[in-house]
Structure formats: structure tokens, C-alpha cells
Amino acid sequence: RAREREMRILILGLDNAGKTTLMKKFLGEPTDTIEPTLGFDIKTVHFKEYQLNLWDVGGQKSLRSYWKNYFESTDALIWVVDSSDRERLNQCSEELKKLLGEEKLAGATLLVLANKSDLTSAIDVETISEVLDLKSIKSHHWKIFSCCALSGDNRLVQSINWLCDDDP
Numbered sequence: 001r002a003r004e005r006e007m008r009i010l011i012l013g014l015d016n017a018g019k020t021t022l023m024k025k026f027l028g029e030p031t032d033t034i035e036p037t038l039g040f041d042i043k044t045v046h047f048k049e050y051q052l053n054l055w056d057v058g059g060q061k062s063l064r065s066y067w068k069n070y071f072e073s074t075d076a077l078i079w080v081v082d083s084s085d086r087e088r089l090n091q092c093s094e095e096l097k098k099l100l101g102e103e104k105l106a107g108a109t110l111l112v113l114a115n116k117s118d119l120t121s122a123i124d125v126e127t128i129s130e131v132l133d134l135k136s137i138k139s140h141h142w143k144i145f146s147c148c149a150l151s152g153d154n155r156l157v158q159s160i161n162w163l164c165d166d167d168p
């Protein structure tokens, strides 16, 4: 069997988007006792022929200036969106735009997860895609999925499948 390929995945998004919940889901850990991420947390999971190194970095405003310390050698960026957070959707869009302009993230694949799709207040994935202006992104290979990190539905697996796909 061929040696596992390593992939460095940075999980970012505004605070409360569900990054840590997602991470726990990937790891098969319980999601009922989650504290806000104040620093960062690195975990490794094996998926298909990949070793995924997941970096969960805190998203509070005061922590966002530290995000750049984690950009180096990133293969993929998972941008987690709280689909029910209408008030901060513009802020969410602005932060993503800033990231996409970062030189060190130039080669990274972008996976946008419109999380919390279980909530009745969730904005639909097409609208989120529009507000984030994803169609205008030419600099990165990207795709958006809606998902529910809490229940860990199969769209989550689909999205990681897409990320680990060898298609350019």
C-alpha cells in the first residue's frame, strides 16, 4: 500500500461557527462539551489514503490577527459559516475575502461549509454562496456544501471526499 499522503487543513471561520464541533465529528469524539477555542488545536485523522492534519484556530475578533501564523504550507482551507448568523454574514464574507488575498494561502483549496443547516433560521446555501460572492473566486479551487456538524450528516463526509479528490 502506498505511503499515506499528508494534507494540512486549516479550519477557520468566525467564532461560534461550529469549527470545534466539526473537528470533533471528524475525530469521532463527543460534541456535547465544547469550550471556545482560545489558542489552537491540531488533530490528525486518517481518511482514504490521506493523513489529514486538522488545525482548529480560534475565531474571536481578538484572535483573528493570529490566523496568519498558521498559513504556511496549508493545502486546504475549510471556511466554516454559521448559516443562522444573518447579522454577521457580511463580516464573514469580508474575513474570507481577506484570507483569499493572502499570498501564503495562494495554492490552498477552499471548502466552504454552510453549517447549522438543521436550524430553521438557517439561510439557504445559494444565498450564502451569493453573499460570500464565491462565483467571483478565480484564485482558488473552491466548493460549498451545507452541513450539520452536530449530527455529522453525510454531507460532511462528501465534502471531505471532495477535498481529498485528486481532480485538479
Ligand code: GDP
Pocket (backbone or CB within 6 Å): 013, 014, 015, 016, 017, 018, 019, 020, 021, 022, 034, 035, 036, 037, 059, 115, 116, 117, 118, 119, 147, 148, 149, 150, 151
Ligand atoms: P467554534 O467557535 O467555531 O469552534 O464553534 P463551536 O464548535 O464551539 O460551536 C458553537 C456553538 O454552535 C455550540 O453551541 C455548538 O453546539 C453549536 N453548533 C455547532 N454546529 C452546529 C450545528 O450543525 N447545528 C446546530 N444547531 N448547532 C451547532
